[in-house]
Amino acid sequence: MKENETFLIQQVQKGQSHAFEPLVQKYRAMVFGVALKVMESKDEAEDVAQEVFIKVYRVIGQFKGESKFSTWLYKVAYFHALDSKKKKYRRYRREQESDLRLEESYEESHEMDGNYRNELLKDAISKLSTEEQILIDLYYYEESPIKEIAEILQWSESNVKVRLHRIRKRLFTLLENKKSQMY
Secondary structure: OHHHHHHHHHHHHOOOHHHHHHHHHHHHHHHHHHHHHHOOOHHHHHHHHHHHHHHHHHHHHHOOOOOOHHHHHHHHHHHHHHHHHHHHHHHHHHHHHHHOOOOOOOOOOOOOOHHHHHHHHHHHHHOOOHHHHHHHHHHHHOOOOHHHHHHHHOOOHHHHHHHHHHHHHHHHHHHHHHHHHHO
């Protein structure tokens, strides 16, 4: 099987575009899965997966066979999805900054309803770096285990834990500051 894959890669590198289709078929689920872990929706993940294969086709000459093709492809897919997510968050932040202004008066009550609390949390999360937002997304929303997050982000498990701890502290501070502005 590996010999066939190597042959297909060599054919694509020589300009035989028809040899790329079997590689796409073999790895499309993996690439989509990587994109889905990083992006927020299936539609976005499908777009990113398609972009990844276009990119891989263009840069397949850079694949030297020093690692497995699947490992190289996974890395390309992950970093492309990460770049796409960063661009999306930048667009979102620009829209938020230009369109939304926090209301100057808040309810006098110390009790907040669930929706309001969620909005405050979303606002606090939007102030985090893209990398921090992705880590929050993977851990809390995707419920990915620390070990899997470490593999995806190419960090040690202890590094993931430390960063999560720091992010929680930062979110707590952001929420406390927001709360003190209210009263």
